[in-house]
Amino acid sequence: MKVNIDTSAGFCWGVVRAIDFAENELKDAGRIYSLGDIIHNAAEVKRLNDLGMETITVEDFPRLEPGSKVLIRAHGEPPSTYQKAIKYGIEIIDATCPVVAKVQERIRKFSDEEFQVVIFGKKDHAEVIGLRGVTEDRAILVLSPEEALLKVDFSRKTVLFSQTTMDRETFARIAEALRERISQLYIGSIEEEAAIEFHAKNTICGQVSGRDKKLREFARSNDVIIFAAGKKSSNGKVLFNIAREENQRVYFVEDAHEISPEWFEKAESIGITGATSTPKWQMQMIKTYIENNFS
Numbered sequence: 443m444k445v446n447i448d449t450s451a452g453f454c455w456g457v458v459r460a461i462d463f464a465e466n467e468l469k470d471a472g473r474i475y476s477l478g479d480i481i482h483n484a485a486e487v488k489r490l491n492d493l494g495m496e497t498i499t500v501e502d503f504p505r506l507e508p509g510s511k512v513l514i515r516a517h518g519e520p521p522s523t524y525q526k527a528i529k530y531g532i533e534i535i536d537a538t539c540p541v542v543a544k545v546q547e548r549i550r551k552f553s554d555e556e557f558q559v560v561i562f563g564k565k566d567h568a569e570v571i572g573l574r575g576v577t578e579d580r581a582i583l584v585l586s587p588e589e590a591l592l593k594v595d596f597s598r599k600t601v602l603f604s605q606t607t608m609d610r611e612t613f614a615r616i617a618e619a620l621r622e623r624i625s626q627l628y629i630g631s632i633e634e635e636a637a638i639e640f641h642a643k644n645t646i647c648g649q650v651s652g653r654d655k656k657l658r659e660f661a662r663s664n665d666v667i668i669f670a671a672g673k674k675s676s677n678g679k680v681l682f683n684i685a686r687e688e689n690q691r692v693y694f695v696e697d698a699h700e701i702s703p704e705w706f707e708k709a710e711s712i713g714i715t716g717a718t719s720t721p722k723w724q725m726q727m728i729k730t731y732i733e734n735n736f737s
């Protein structure tokens with residue numbers, strides 16, 4: 443039985459950057475606070491916690507010593523977090539991914555121009571909380587074309603954005619549904635020329651969408667796929683479903699010990715892959731675990 447690691451899997455550069463920020467600080471000061479899990483991967487969080495990182499929430503700010511260093515992870519934060527940090531004398535180490543920071547800036551610009559902002563994203567996801575925060579929580583969140591058609595006010599100029607880790611197909615379907623409804627409402631009417639302004643800004647990260655093709659090839663070229671990611675990883679769920687479209691024998695694990703021997707029945711090749719938040723060392727550990735226990 444051959445065990446292969448997907449060479450295109452592993453941390454995206456935004457995550458590598460945030461971890462570098464944390465590791466540099468841990469080397470210098472031996473201590474840093476991370477606002478939320480630095481990454482949706484329990485094993486990597488534990489590794490950094492063992493080096494001196496502590497995961498906190500904004501509610502913990504009042505108990506921190508003034509001057510404490512708090513890292514903002516790649517997902518970013520809403521403006522209110524920065525204001526609270528100033529209030530409590532906390533030093534922010536801002537590891538917001540530049541891609542996310544750019545999306546925040548674009549959303550802010552449209553919101554300031556009185557556009558109705560619609561975000562294709564998950565309500566409780568940290569990145570979405572930050573994106574919505576720049577609109578003072580006025581942005582509408584949607585997950586499907588049906589929801590968008592129900593929630594959007596078609597009398598207002600509108601812009602559609604996406605959380606960076608969502609899937610392109612659904613984004614395109616939402617954009618199409620909104621465009622179609624706008625044209626149905628206005629075409630042929632005397633207001634046709636004044637039809638509402640609508641923009642669809644596909645802000646899905648290239649690190650995520652570019653992975654599709656390679657992941658599909660990898661899933662097809664192995665009999666069984668072990669997909670390693672944190673259960674909270676949004677990108678993990680999207681990529682897992684993509685792999686499943688190509689190969690029915692794809693199994694999601696957070697830890698090597700969840701692996702079951704019957705998954706490998708009659709399999710000649712096992713592929714190990716993961717999300718943009720899955721470290722290479724974890725995939726290597728899973729490979730060693732499979733080789734030592736099942737081959």
Ligand code: SF4
Pocket residue numbers: 454455456457516517539540541542606607647648649650718
């Ligand atoms: S997936 Fe893209 S947007 Fe998200 S952290 Fe990685 S590089 Fe940044």
